[in-house]
Amino acid sequence: MDYKIVIDAGHGGDDPGASGNGIIEKDLNLKISNYMYDRFRELGVPVKIIRSTDETISPTERVDRVLDAFGNSDDVVVISNHINAGGGEGQSVTNKCITIKA
Ligand SMILES: [Zn+2]
Incomplete structure (x- = not known):
């Protein structure tokens, strides 16, 4: 299956x-998301990004943008980038990869 990336x-x-x-x-x-977006494009992978600037997006708008990118299908993978502050030394990087199915 050829995946599409959001x-x-x-x-x-x-x-x-x-x-x-x-x-x-x-x-x-x-920064991470823009890098990933550019890299997927260079590799010829279908990709869209939810925001490429510092803008406020409500939870509802965010979901709408995800669904509008490539629709709701098993071949769509959503990568949601977050960085946690954590409580110890170092850092924690969380990438949530999910497929959305109604
Ligand atoms: Zn976060």
């Missing part, structure tokens, strides 16, 4: 997400 940069705009050590989650999520 990349979601978590948070954005008025929602900064986690922060620590001078890092704001929404900014790092955006």
